Amino acid sequence: xxxxxxxxxxxxxxxxxxxxxxxxxxxxxxxxxxxxxxxxxxxxxxxxxxxxxxxxxxxxxxxxxxxxxxxxxxxxxxxxxxxxxxxxxxxxxxxxxxxxxxxxxxxxxxxxxxxxxxxxxxxxxxxxxxxxxxxxxxxxxxxxxxxxxxxxxxxxxxxxxxxxxxxxxxxxxxxxxxxxxxxxxxxxxxxxxxxxxxxxxxxxxxxxxxxxxxxxxxxxxxxxxxxxxxxxxxxxxxxxxxxxxxxxxxxxxxxxxxxxxxxxxxxxxxxxxxxxxxxxxxxxxxxxxxxxxxxxxxxxxxxxxxxxxxxxxxxxxxxxxxxxxxxxxxxxxxxxxxxxxxxxxxxxxxxxxxxxxxxxxxxxxxxxxxxxxxxxxxxxxxxxxxxxxxxxxxxxxxxxxxxxxxxxxxxxxxxxxxxxxxx
RNA sequence: GGAGAGGUGGCAGAGUGGUCGAUUGCAACUGCCUGCUAAGCAGUUGACCUGGCAACGGGUCCUCGGGUUCAAAUCCCGACCUCUCCGCCA
Numbered sequence: 462x463x464x465x466x467x468x469x470x471x472x473x474x475x476x477x478x479x480x481x482x483x484x485x486x487x488x489x490x491x492x493x494x495x496x497x498x499x500x501x502x503x504x505x506x507x508x509x510x511x512x513x514x515x516x517x518x519x520x521x522x523x524x525x526x527x528x529x530x531x532x533x534x535x536x537x538x539x540x541x542x543x544x545x546x547x548x549x550x551x552x553x554x555x556x557x558x559x560x561x562x563x564x565x566x567x568x569x570x571x572x573x574x575x576x577x578x579x580x581x582x583x584x585x586x587x588x589x590x591x592x593x594x595x596x597x598x599x600x601x602x603x604x605x606x607x608x609x610x611x612x613x614x615x616x617x618x619x620x621x622x623x624x625x626x627x628x629x630x631x632x633x634x635x636x637x638x639x640x641x642x643x644x645x646x647x648x649x650x651x652x653x654x655x656x657x658x659x660x661x662x663x664x665x666x667x668x669x670x671x672x673x674x675x676x677x678x679x680x681x682x683x684x685x686x687x688x689x690x691x692x693x694x695x696x697x698x699x700x701x702x703x704x705x706x707x708x709x710x711x712x713x714x715x716x717x718x719x720x721x722x723x724x725x726x727x728x729x730x731x732x733x734x735x736x737x738x739x740x741x742x743x744x745x746x747x748x749x750x751x752x753x754x755x756x757x758x759x760x761x762x763x764x765x766x767x768x769x770x771x772x773x774x775x776x777x778x779x780x781x782x783x784x785x786x787x788x789x790x791x792x793x794x795x796x797x798x799x800x801x802x803x804x805x806x807x808x809x810x811x812x813x814x815x816x817x818x819x820x821x822x823x824x825x826x827x828x829x830x831x832x833x834x835x836x837x838x839x840x841x842x843x844x845x846x847x848x849x850x851x852x853x854x855x856x857x858x859x860x861x862x863x864x865x866x867x868x869x870x871x872x873x874x875x876x877x878x879x880x881x882x883x884x
Numbered sequence: 885g886g887a888g889a890g891g892u893g894g895c896a897g898a899g900u901g902g903u904c905g906a907u908u909g910c911a912a913c914u915g916c917c918u919g920c921u922a923a924g925c926a927g928u929u930g931a932c933c934u935g936g937c938a939a940c941g942g943g944u945c946c947u948c949g950g951g952u953u954c955a956a957a958u959c960c961c962g963a964c965c966u967c968u969c970c971g972c973c974a
Binding site: 499502503505506507509510512513515516517519520521523524529532533534535536537538539540541703826833835 | 933
Protein backbone atom coordinates (compact mmCIF):
# COMPACT_ATOMS: atom_id res chain seq x y z
CA UNK A 462 0.00 0.00 0.00
CA UNK A 463 1.23 3.39 -0.87
CA UNK A 464 1.94 5.55 2.16
CA UNK A 465 -0.35 8.58 2.02
CA UNK A 466 1.99 10.48 4.32
CA UNK A 467 4.72 10.30 1.70
CA UNK A 468 2.43 12.02 -0.79
CA UNK A 469 1.49 14.65 1.79
CA UNK A 470 5.08 15.35 2.80
CA UNK A 471 7.03 14.77 -0.36
CA UNK A 472 4.84 15.00 -3.40
CA UNK A 473 7.70 15.77 -5.81
CA UNK A 474 9.59 12.67 -4.84
CA UNK A 475 6.48 10.61 -5.50
CA UNK A 476 5.77 12.36 -8.77
CA UNK A 477 9.29 11.78 -10.09
CA UNK A 478 9.30 8.16 -8.97
CA UNK A 479 6.03 7.45 -10.73
CA UNK A 480 7.22 9.20 -13.86
CA UNK A 481 10.34 7.04 -13.96
CA UNK A 482 8.11 4.01 -13.72
CA UNK A 483 5.88 5.26 -16.55
CA UNK A 484 2.98 5.38 -14.15
CA UNK A 485 0.61 8.17 -13.47
CA UNK A 486 -1.70 8.99 -10.63
CA UNK A 487 -3.73 12.05 -9.84
CA UNK A 488 -1.87 13.00 -6.70
CA UNK A 489 -3.68 16.32 -6.32
CA UNK A 490 -7.05 14.63 -6.23
CA UNK A 491 -5.70 12.14 -3.72
CA UNK A 492 -4.47 14.92 -1.46
CA UNK A 493 -7.77 16.69 -1.82
CA UNK A 494 -9.67 13.59 -0.78
CA UNK A 495 -7.24 13.05 2.06
CA UNK A 496 -7.87 16.55 3.36
CA UNK A 497 -11.60 16.14 3.07
CA UNK A 498 -11.41 12.84 4.85
CA UNK A 499 -9.46 14.31 7.75
CA UNK A 500 -11.80 17.29 8.06
CA UNK A 501 -14.73 14.91 8.28
CA UNK A 502 -12.92 12.77 10.83
CA UNK A 503 -12.21 15.73 13.08
CA UNK A 504 -15.85 16.74 12.96
CA UNK A 505 -17.02 13.20 13.62
CA UNK A 506 -14.57 12.72 16.48
CA UNK A 507 -15.81 15.86 18.18
CA UNK A 508 -19.41 14.70 17.91
CA UNK A 509 -18.50 11.26 19.18
CA UNK A 510 -16.70 12.83 22.07
CA UNK A 511 -19.88 14.74 22.95
CA UNK A 512 -21.89 11.52 22.72
CA UNK A 513 -19.50 9.79 25.05
CA UNK A 514 -19.72 12.41 27.75
CA UNK A 515 -23.50 12.73 27.38
CA UNK A 516 -23.76 9.00 27.71
CA UNK A 517 -21.82 9.12 30.93
CA UNK A 518 -24.10 11.82 32.29
CA UNK A 519 -27.18 9.82 31.39
CA UNK A 520 -25.96 6.79 33.22
CA UNK A 521 -25.25 8.93 36.26
CA UNK A 522 -28.74 10.45 36.11
CA UNK A 523 -30.25 6.98 35.94
CA UNK A 524 -28.15 5.91 38.88
CA UNK A 525 -29.24 8.95 40.88
CA UNK A 526 -32.82 8.17 39.91
CA UNK A 527 -33.21 11.49 38.14
CA UNK A 528 -34.95 12.11 34.85
CA UNK A 529 -32.58 11.50 31.91
CA UNK A 530 -35.13 12.46 29.22
CA UNK A 531 -33.82 15.97 28.37
CA UNK A 532 -30.27 14.65 28.08
CA UNK A 533 -31.48 11.80 25.93
CA UNK A 534 -33.09 14.31 23.57
CA UNK A 535 -29.81 16.19 23.03
CA UNK A 536 -28.02 12.91 22.55
CA UNK A 537 -30.49 11.93 19.90
CA UNK A 538 -29.77 15.15 18.08
CA UNK A 539 -26.00 14.58 18.07
CA UNK A 540 -26.54 10.99 17.12
CA UNK A 541 -28.51 12.06 14.05
CA UNK A 542 -25.69 14.35 12.97
CA UNK A 543 -23.25 11.50 13.30
CA UNK A 544 -25.37 9.18 11.20
CA UNK A 545 -25.51 11.75 8.44
CA UNK A 546 -21.74 12.27 8.41
CA UNK A 547 -20.66 8.65 8.74
CA UNK A 548 -21.62 7.48 5.24
CA UNK A 549 -19.74 10.45 3.76
CA UNK A 550 -16.63 9.63 5.73
CA UNK A 551 -16.87 5.99 4.81
CA UNK A 552 -17.33 6.73 1.13
CA UNK A 553 -14.32 9.03 0.91
CA UNK A 554 -12.25 6.58 2.91
CA UNK A 555 -13.05 3.83 0.43
CA UNK A 556 -12.35 6.04 -2.56
CA UNK A 557 -9.01 7.05 -1.15
CA UNK A 558 -8.13 3.47 -0.32
CA UNK A 559 -8.85 2.19 -3.81
CA UNK A 560 -6.89 5.06 -5.36
CA UNK A 561 -3.90 4.24 -3.18
CA UNK A 562 -4.10 0.55 -4.09
CA UNK A 563 -3.61 1.46 -7.76
CA UNK A 564 -0.35 3.38 -7.22
CA UNK A 565 2.76 1.32 -7.96
CA UNK A 566 5.83 1.27 -5.77
CA UNK A 567 8.57 3.84 -6.36
CA UNK A 568 11.95 2.76 -7.76
CA UNK A 569 15.05 2.78 -5.56
CA UNK A 570 17.70 5.46 -6.29
CA UNK A 571 20.17 2.83 -7.50
CA UNK A 572 17.86 1.78 -10.34
CA UNK A 573 18.76 3.15 -13.80
CA UNK A 574 16.08 5.48 -15.14
CA UNK A 575 14.49 4.61 -18.46
CA UNK A 576 12.79 1.85 -20.39
CA UNK A 577 13.97 -1.73 -20.90
CA UNK A 578 16.82 -0.54 -23.13
CA UNK A 579 18.40 0.92 -20.02
CA UNK A 580 18.53 -2.47 -18.29
CA UNK A 581 22.13 -3.13 -17.28
CA UNK A 582 24.01 -6.40 -17.49
CA UNK A 583 25.60 -6.58 -14.05
CA UNK A 584 27.58 -9.76 -14.60
CA UNK A 585 27.80 -12.79 -16.82
CA UNK A 586 28.70 -16.26 -15.61
CA UNK A 587 29.90 -19.35 -17.50
CA UNK A 588 30.88 -19.94 -21.07
CA UNK A 589 28.39 -20.25 -23.87
CA UNK A 590 28.61 -23.78 -25.30
CA UNK A 591 30.20 -24.16 -28.70
CA UNK A 592 28.64 -26.92 -30.81
CA UNK A 593 30.11 -28.62 -33.85
CA UNK A 594 26.60 -29.00 -35.20
CA UNK A 595 23.54 -26.78 -35.45
CA UNK A 596 21.91 -26.90 -32.00
CA UNK A 597 18.26 -27.89 -31.98
CA UNK A 598 15.51 -26.12 -30.10
CA UNK A 599 14.08 -27.69 -26.95
CA UNK A 600 10.91 -28.40 -28.92
CA UNK A 601 12.75 -30.52 -31.46
CA UNK A 602 14.76 -32.24 -28.76
CA UNK A 603 11.75 -32.96 -26.53
CA UNK A 604 9.66 -34.30 -29.40
CA UNK A 605 12.50 -36.44 -30.68
CA UNK A 606 13.08 -37.93 -27.20
CA UNK A 607 9.32 -38.13 -26.54
CA UNK A 608 9.61 -36.44 -23.15
CA UNK A 609 7.14 -33.61 -23.72
CA UNK A 610 3.80 -34.03 -25.50
CA UNK A 611 2.58 -30.64 -26.63
CA UNK A 612 -0.29 -31.91 -28.77
CA UNK A 613 -1.92 -34.00 -26.08
CA UNK A 614 -1.53 -31.23 -23.49
CA UNK A 615 -3.56 -29.07 -25.83
CA UNK A 616 -6.15 -31.81 -26.19
CA UNK A 617 -6.45 -32.25 -22.42
CA UNK A 618 -6.54 -28.58 -21.49
CA UNK A 619 -5.76 -26.08 -24.22
CA UNK A 620 -2.94 -24.28 -25.94
CA UNK A 621 0.22 -23.42 -24.04
CA UNK A 622 -0.10 -26.18 -21.50
CA UNK A 623 2.48 -28.90 -21.30
CA UNK A 624 2.56 -32.62 -20.64
CA UNK A 625 5.87 -34.03 -19.44
CA UNK A 626 6.54 -37.71 -20.00
CA UNK A 627 9.10 -40.28 -18.93
CA UNK A 628 12.52 -38.70 -18.37
CA UNK A 629 10.94 -35.31 -18.96
CA UNK A 630 8.61 -35.77 -15.99
CA UNK A 631 11.47 -37.16 -13.95
CA UNK A 632 13.67 -34.22 -14.87
CA UNK A 633 11.01 -31.81 -13.66
CA UNK A 634 10.78 -33.61 -10.32
CA UNK A 635 14.57 -33.86 -10.05
CA UNK A 636 14.96 -30.14 -10.61
CA UNK A 637 12.60 -28.93 -7.95
CA UNK A 638 13.88 -31.42 -5.42
CA UNK A 639 17.46 -30.39 -6.14
CA UNK A 640 16.57 -26.72 -5.77
CA UNK A 641 14.62 -27.14 -2.55
CA UNK A 642 17.43 -29.20 -1.07
CA UNK A 643 20.00 -26.58 -2.03
CA UNK A 644 18.04 -23.67 -0.60
CA UNK A 645 17.10 -25.39 2.63
CA UNK A 646 20.37 -27.09 3.44
CA UNK A 647 22.85 -24.58 2.00
CA UNK A 648 21.10 -21.22 2.04
CA UNK A 649 19.11 -21.44 5.28
CA UNK A 650 15.56 -21.27 3.91
CA UNK A 651 12.60 -22.94 5.61
CA UNK A 652 10.56 -25.17 3.33
CA UNK A 653 6.88 -24.35 2.76
CA UNK A 654 4.23 -26.13 0.74
CA UNK A 655 1.37 -23.64 0.45
CA UNK A 656 -2.11 -23.71 -1.11
CA UNK A 657 -2.18 -22.79 -4.79
CA UNK A 658 -5.63 -21.21 -4.45
CA UNK A 659 -5.74 -17.97 -2.50
CA UNK A 660 -8.39 -15.45 -1.57
CA UNK A 661 -8.75 -11.88 -2.75
CA UNK A 662 -7.13 -10.34 0.34
CA UNK A 663 -3.96 -12.31 -0.29
CA UNK A 664 -3.83 -11.19 -3.92
CA UNK A 665 -4.23 -7.57 -2.83
CA UNK A 666 -1.59 -8.05 -0.16
CA UNK A 667 1.17 -8.87 -2.63
CA UNK A 668 -0.06 -6.41 -5.27
CA UNK A 669 -1.54 -8.62 -8.01
CA UNK A 670 -4.94 -7.08 -7.33
CA UNK A 671 -6.78 -4.88 -8.02
CA UNK A 672 -4.72 -3.84 -11.01
CA UNK A 673 -3.98 -7.09 -12.79
CA UNK A 674 -7.10 -9.13 -12.22
CA UNK A 675 -7.52 -9.96 -15.91
CA UNK A 676 -4.14 -11.76 -15.90
CA UNK A 677 -5.22 -14.09 -13.11
CA UNK A 678 -7.16 -17.33 -13.18
CA UNK A 679 -10.18 -16.92 -10.95
CA UNK A 680 -12.72 -19.47 -9.78
CA UNK A 681 -16.23 -18.72 -10.90
CA UNK A 682 -18.03 -19.68 -7.70
CA UNK A 683 -15.66 -18.94 -4.85
CA UNK A 684 -13.73 -15.71 -5.45
CA UNK A 685 -10.49 -17.61 -5.18
CA UNK A 686 -7.51 -17.23 -7.50
CA UNK A 687 -4.93 -19.66 -8.83
CA UNK A 688 -1.58 -18.29 -7.75
CA UNK A 689 0.64 -16.75 -10.44
CA UNK A 690 3.60 -17.36 -8.10
CA UNK A 691 4.26 -18.85 -4.66
CA UNK A 692 5.13 -15.31 -3.60
CA UNK A 693 1.41 -14.78 -2.99
CA UNK A 694 0.63 -17.50 -0.42
CA UNK A 695 4.08 -17.41 1.15
CA UNK A 696 4.23 -13.64 1.68
CA UNK A 697 0.69 -13.75 3.05
CA UNK A 698 1.74 -16.24 5.72
CA UNK A 699 2.43 -13.25 7.94
CA UNK A 700 -0.39 -11.00 6.77
CA UNK A 701 -1.92 -9.00 9.65
CA UNK A 702 0.83 -10.07 12.01
CA UNK A 703 3.29 -8.22 14.18
CA UNK A 704 6.58 -10.10 14.26
CA UNK A 705 9.19 -9.61 16.91
CA UNK A 706 12.52 -8.13 15.88
CA UNK A 707 14.34 -11.31 16.94
CA UNK A 708 12.37 -13.38 14.44
CA UNK A 709 13.82 -11.46 11.50
CA UNK A 710 15.08 -12.20 8.98
CA UNK A 711 12.70 -14.97 7.91
CA UNK A 712 13.60 -16.99 4.82
CA UNK A 713 11.06 -19.27 3.14
CA UNK A 714 11.31 -21.42 0.05
CA UNK A 715 8.41 -23.11 -1.66
CA UNK A 716 7.83 -25.26 -4.69
CA UNK A 717 4.46 -24.72 -6.38
CA UNK A 718 2.81 -24.80 -9.73
CA UNK A 719 2.16 -21.28 -11.04
CA UNK A 720 -0.74 -20.22 -13.22
CA UNK A 721 -0.82 -17.29 -15.60
CA UNK A 722 -3.40 -16.39 -18.17
CA UNK A 723 -0.88 -14.36 -20.18
CA UNK A 724 -3.85 -12.56 -21.65
CA UNK A 725 -3.00 -10.78 -24.87
CA UNK A 726 0.54 -12.07 -25.06
CA UNK A 727 0.14 -14.63 -27.84
CA UNK A 728 2.88 -14.17 -30.37
CA UNK A 729 6.13 -15.59 -31.54
CA UNK A 730 7.62 -16.19 -28.08
CA UNK A 731 4.89 -18.57 -27.10
CA UNK A 732 6.00 -21.78 -28.74
CA UNK A 733 7.27 -24.65 -26.64
CA UNK A 734 8.07 -24.14 -22.99
CA UNK A 735 8.86 -20.48 -23.01
CA UNK A 736 5.49 -18.99 -22.18
CA UNK A 737 3.01 -21.45 -20.73
CA UNK A 738 -0.10 -21.08 -18.57
CA UNK A 739 1.09 -23.51 -15.92
CA UNK A 740 4.67 -24.00 -14.85
CA UNK A 741 6.59 -25.14 -11.81
CA UNK A 742 8.72 -22.80 -9.79
CA UNK A 743 10.75 -22.83 -6.61
CA UNK A 744 10.33 -19.46 -4.94
CA UNK A 745 12.40 -17.68 -2.31
CA UNK A 746 10.68 -15.21 0.03
CA UNK A 747 12.24 -13.04 2.71
CA UNK A 748 10.89 -10.86 5.53
CA UNK A 749 13.62 -8.55 6.79
CA UNK A 750 14.36 -5.37 8.71
CA UNK A 751 14.29 -2.28 6.48
CA UNK A 752 17.94 -1.37 6.96
CA UNK A 753 19.09 -4.77 5.70
CA UNK A 754 16.84 -5.24 2.70
CA UNK A 755 19.30 -4.20 0.00
CA UNK A 756 22.00 -6.50 1.35
CA UNK A 757 19.39 -9.22 1.52
CA UNK A 758 18.51 -8.59 -2.14
CA UNK A 759 22.11 -9.20 -3.19
CA UNK A 760 22.21 -12.42 -1.18
CA UNK A 761 18.90 -13.49 -2.69
CA UNK A 762 20.20 -13.07 -6.23
CA UNK A 763 23.30 -15.00 -5.21
CA UNK A 764 21.14 -17.87 -3.92
CA UNK A 765 19.29 -18.07 -7.24
CA UNK A 766 22.53 -17.83 -9.25
CA UNK A 767 23.98 -20.70 -7.26
CA UNK A 768 21.45 -23.05 -8.86
CA UNK A 769 22.75 -22.21 -12.31
CA UNK A 770 26.34 -22.48 -11.21
CA UNK A 771 25.68 -25.94 -9.81
CA UNK A 772 23.89 -26.91 -13.02
CA UNK A 773 26.79 -25.41 -14.95
CA UNK A 774 24.55 -23.32 -17.17
CA UNK A 775 25.69 -19.94 -18.51
CA UNK A 776 23.66 -16.97 -17.36
CA UNK A 777 23.74 -13.23 -16.94
CA UNK A 778 22.30 -10.93 -14.31
CA UNK A 779 20.36 -7.85 -15.37
CA UNK A 780 19.53 -4.84 -13.27
CA UNK A 781 16.13 -3.70 -14.50
CA UNK A 782 15.57 -0.05 -15.37
CA UNK A 783 12.74 1.91 -13.77
CA UNK A 784 10.41 1.46 -16.71
CA UNK A 785 10.81 -2.32 -16.70
CA UNK A 786 10.09 -2.77 -12.99
CA UNK A 787 6.95 -4.60 -11.94
CA UNK A 788 4.12 -2.87 -10.07
CA UNK A 789 5.30 -3.69 -6.56
CA UNK A 790 9.09 -3.74 -6.99
CA UNK A 791 11.54 -1.02 -5.91
CA UNK A 792 14.53 -2.81 -7.40
CA UNK A 793 14.80 -5.99 -9.40
CA UNK A 794 17.47 -8.24 -10.86
CA UNK A 795 16.58 -10.69 -13.59
CA UNK A 796 18.64 -13.78 -14.24
CA UNK A 797 18.70 -14.90 -17.85
CA UNK A 798 19.97 -18.26 -19.02
CA UNK A 799 21.38 -18.61 -22.49
CA UNK A 800 19.58 -21.15 -24.64
CA UNK A 801 21.51 -21.91 -27.83
CA UNK A 802 18.62 -23.71 -29.59
CA UNK A 803 16.27 -20.75 -29.61
CA UNK A 804 19.42 -18.57 -29.52
CA UNK A 805 18.07 -16.35 -26.75
CA UNK A 806 18.65 -15.23 -23.21
CA UNK A 807 15.61 -16.47 -21.30
CA UNK A 808 14.40 -14.92 -18.09
CA UNK A 809 14.49 -17.68 -15.50
CA UNK A 810 14.50 -15.68 -12.31
CA UNK A 811 13.37 -12.33 -11.10
CA UNK A 812 14.60 -11.15 -7.69
CA UNK A 813 12.97 -8.09 -6.19
CA UNK A 814 13.01 -5.91 -3.14
CA UNK A 815 9.53 -4.55 -2.46
CA UNK A 816 10.69 -2.54 0.55
CA UNK A 817 7.58 -1.88 2.65
CA UNK A 818 5.14 -1.77 -0.28
CA UNK A 819 3.71 -5.26 0.18
CA UNK A 820 4.11 -5.06 3.94
CA UNK A 821 1.84 -2.02 4.07
CA UNK A 822 -0.78 -3.69 1.90
CA UNK A 823 -0.61 -6.96 3.77
CA UNK A 824 -0.12 -5.29 7.15
CA UNK A 825 3.06 -7.16 8.07
CA UNK A 826 5.01 -5.36 10.80
CA UNK A 827 7.63 -6.00 13.41
CA UNK A 828 8.12 -4.59 16.86
CA UNK A 829 11.52 -3.13 17.71
CA UNK A 830 13.15 -4.74 20.73
CA UNK A 831 14.52 -1.44 22.03
CA UNK A 832 12.25 1.08 20.31
CA UNK A 833 8.99 -0.83 20.99
CA UNK A 834 7.76 0.70 17.76
CA UNK A 835 5.82 -1.22 15.14
CA UNK A 836 7.23 -0.74 11.66
CA UNK A 837 6.38 -2.43 8.35
CA UNK A 838 8.93 -5.11 7.44
CA UNK A 839 10.59 -5.22 4.05
CA UNK A 840 9.67 -8.15 1.83
CA UNK A 841 11.69 -9.65 -0.99
CA UNK A 842 11.27 -12.56 -3.29
CA UNK A 843 12.94 -14.25 -6.18
CA UNK A 844 12.54 -17.30 -8.33
CA UNK A 845 15.00 -19.90 -7.37
CA UNK A 846 14.27 -20.76 -10.19
CA UNK A 847 11.43 -21.06 -12.75
CA UNK A 848 11.29 -24.57 -14.09
CA UNK A 849 9.86 -24.69 -17.55
CA UNK A 850 12.52 -22.30 -18.81
CA UNK A 851 15.27 -23.99 -16.83
CA UNK A 852 14.33 -27.17 -18.68
CA UNK A 853 14.71 -25.30 -21.96
CA UNK A 854 18.19 -24.22 -20.88
CA UNK A 855 19.17 -27.74 -19.85
CA UNK A 856 17.84 -29.46 -22.97
CA UNK A 857 19.42 -26.94 -25.31
CA UNK A 858 22.76 -26.58 -23.52
CA UNK A 859 23.28 -30.27 -22.78
CA UNK A 860 22.18 -31.65 -26.16
CA UNK A 861 24.52 -33.92 -28.06
CA UNK A 862 25.06 -34.33 -31.77
CA UNK A 863 22.93 -37.48 -31.92
CA UNK A 864 19.94 -35.79 -30.31
CA UNK A 865 20.42 -37.00 -26.77
CA UNK A 866 20.69 -34.91 -23.62
CA UNK A 867 23.37 -35.32 -20.97
CA UNK A 868 22.11 -34.95 -17.40
CA UNK A 869 23.99 -32.31 -15.37
CA UNK A 870 26.11 -33.98 -12.67
CA UNK A 871 24.19 -32.51 -9.72
CA UNK A 872 20.90 -33.85 -11.07
CA UNK A 873 22.03 -37.42 -11.69
CA UNK A 874 21.38 -38.57 -8.11
CA UNK A 875 17.88 -37.10 -8.41
CA UNK A 876 17.37 -39.01 -11.69
CA UNK A 877 18.15 -42.37 -10.18
CA UNK A 878 21.70 -42.26 -11.54
CA UNK A 879 20.62 -41.59 -15.11
CA UNK A 880 23.47 -39.95 -17.07
CA UNK A 881 21.70 -39.06 -20.26
CA UNK A 882 18.28 -39.01 -21.81
CA UNK A 883 18.14 -41.19 -24.90
CA UNK A 884 15.34 -42.22 -27.17
C1' G B 885 -23.88 -30.99 2.15
C1' G B 886 -27.43 -31.65 6.90
C1' A B 887 -28.05 -30.76 12.49
C1' G B 888 -26.13 -28.41 16.83
C1' A B 889 -22.50 -25.25 19.68
C1' G B 890 -19.29 -21.25 19.53
C1' G B 891 -15.95 -16.91 17.93
C1' U B 892 -13.81 -11.28 23.75
C1' G B 893 -6.81 -8.38 24.38
C1' G B 894 -0.11 -12.52 23.52
C1' C B 895 -2.83 -16.92 25.88
C1' A B 896 -6.76 -18.57 29.31
C1' G B 897 -11.37 -16.77 30.59
C1' A B 898 -15.57 -13.26 32.95
C1' G B 899 -19.07 -9.93 31.30
C1' U B 900 -26.11 -10.64 28.43
C1' G B 901 -28.21 -2.84 26.80
C1' G B 902 -25.68 2.70 29.91
C1' U B 903 -19.81 4.53 34.49
C1' C B 904 -16.65 -1.57 29.47
C1' G B 905 -10.66 -1.09 25.80
C1' A B 906 -13.42 -4.22 28.87
C1' U B 907 -13.04 -8.08 36.00
C1' U B 908 -9.52 -11.82 36.79
C1' G B 909 -5.56 -15.39 35.97
C1' C B 910 -1.18 -16.61 33.11
C1' A B 911 2.85 -14.71 30.29
C1' A B 912 6.16 -10.48 29.49
C1' C B 913 8.63 -5.93 31.21
C1' U B 914 10.35 -2.36 35.25
C1' G B 915 11.53 -1.44 40.29
C1' C B 916 12.00 -3.35 45.56
C1' C B 917 13.55 -7.51 48.35
C1' U B 918 17.29 -11.72 48.10
C1' G B 919 24.36 -14.56 48.73
C1' C B 920 22.13 -16.98 43.87
C1' U B 921 17.49 -18.96 42.01
C1' A B 922 12.47 -19.26 43.22
C1' A B 923 8.73 -16.97 45.90
C1' G B 924 6.83 -12.24 47.59
C1' C B 925 5.59 -6.86 47.11
C1' A B 926 4.60 -2.40 43.88
C1' G B 927 3.98 -0.76 39.05
C1' U B 928 3.86 -1.28 33.64
C1' U B 929 2.32 -3.92 29.22
C1' G B 930 -2.36 -3.60 22.40
C1' A B 931 -3.31 -1.91 17.44
C1' C B 932 -5.06 1.87 14.31
C1' C B 933 -6.89 6.91 12.92
C1' U B 934 -6.68 11.98 14.12
C1' G B 935 -5.70 17.35 16.35
C1' G B 936 -1.28 20.08 18.08
C1' C B 937 5.53 23.05 16.97
C1' A B 938 5.18 20.68 21.50
C1' A B 939 3.23 19.65 26.21
C1' C B 940 -0.90 17.00 25.75
C1' G B 941 -5.68 15.79 23.69
C1' G B 942 -9.85 13.34 20.88
C1' G B 943 -11.70 9.01 18.32
C1' U B 944 -12.08 3.75 16.63
C1' C B 945 -11.35 -1.45 17.49
C1' C B 946 -14.84 -7.51 21.87
C1' U B 947 -14.23 -12.19 13.91
C1' C B 948 -16.30 -9.11 9.72
C1' G B 949 -20.59 -6.42 7.47
C1' G B 950 -25.51 -4.57 8.09
C1' G B 951 -29.78 -3.40 11.49
C1' U B 952 -32.63 -2.02 16.21
C1' U B 953 -31.67 1.98 20.12
C1' C B 954 -30.58 8.39 22.64
C1' A B 955 -26.89 4.36 23.93
C1' A B 956 -24.53 -2.38 21.64
C1' A B 957 -19.12 -6.87 23.53
C1' U B 958 -24.29 -7.53 25.18
C1' C B 959 -30.49 -7.69 21.09
C1' C B 960 -31.69 -8.96 15.52
C1' C B 961 -30.01 -10.39 10.33
C1' G B 962 -26.07 -11.95 6.97
C1' A B 963 -20.98 -13.57 5.83
C1' C B 964 -16.60 -16.00 7.30
C1' C B 965 -14.12 -19.23 10.57
C1' U B 966 -13.73 -23.11 14.59
C1' C B 967 -15.67 -27.43 17.26
C1' U B 968 -19.19 -31.88 17.78
C1' C B 969 -22.45 -35.41 15.32
C1' C B 970 -24.36 -37.33 10.50
C1' G B 971 -23.57 -37.84 5.15
C1' C B 972 -19.82 -38.00 1.25
C1' C B 973 -14.84 -38.71 -0.14
C1' A B 974 -8.47 -39.20 -1.47
